Amino acid sequence: MTESPSAGEFCRFVGLDDLGRKDLSLGPSAVERDALARRFLIADIPSLEAKLKIRRKAMGVFEVSGTLEADIVFMAPDAENAMDFTVNESIEEVFATEAGWENLRESSIEGEVDAELIKGDRIDVGEVVAQNLSLALDPVLLKIGSLDEGA
Numbered sequence: 001m002t003e004s005p006s007a008g009e010f011c012r013f014v015g016l017d018d019l020g021r022k023d024l025s026l027g028p029s030a031v032e033r034d035a036l037a038r039r040f041l042i043a044d045i046p047s048l049e050a051k052l053k054i055r056r057k058a059m060g061v062f063e064v065s066g067t068l069e070a071d072i073v074f075m076a077p078d079a080e081n082a083m084d085f086t087v088n089e090s091i092e093e094v095f096a097t098e099a100g101w102e103n104l105r106e107s108s109i110e111g112e113v114d115a116e117l118i119k120g121d122r123i124d125v126g127e128v129v130a131q132n133l134s135l136a137l138d139p140v141l142l143k144i145g146s147l148d149e150g151a
Contacts, residue, residue, distance in 0.1 A: 060100025
């Protein structure tokens with residue numbers, strides 16, 4: 001697994017040659033957490049850790065699954081105090097090379113593929129974690145919004 005801080009806020013690339021059956025535990029540095037907080041427009045991410053398993057499901061098809069846990073701090077525009085939240089989310093995503101994509105499409109009843117196409121020869125599992133954190137924050141931020149409106 002390699003880091004590439006210039007490519008994004010939290011990059012951890014895993015090469016396809018390293019895949020097959022791999023368990024990872026990863027978390028961003030303080031600088032990376034600050035960058036993620038800016039990206040998601042939240043006050044702070046004091047901690048973020050993900051435990052992932054990467055499994056080869058078929059030729060050119062990989063499943064990334066696991067959990068992410070994060071402590072987040074949100075400051076509503078009208079709030080005097082920060083609001084702390086803990087996020088615990090499951091991660092399940094499928095990635096496929098072009099050949100794997102074609103195999104999935106051909107084996108699908110409707111010809112649809114529910115996988116992310118792998119560009120190049122690696123998967124950025126840091127970005128997988130960041131995207132899943134973003135999805136997990138949506139309901140939290142909606143809840144905060146309804147609290148601000150008195151709902």
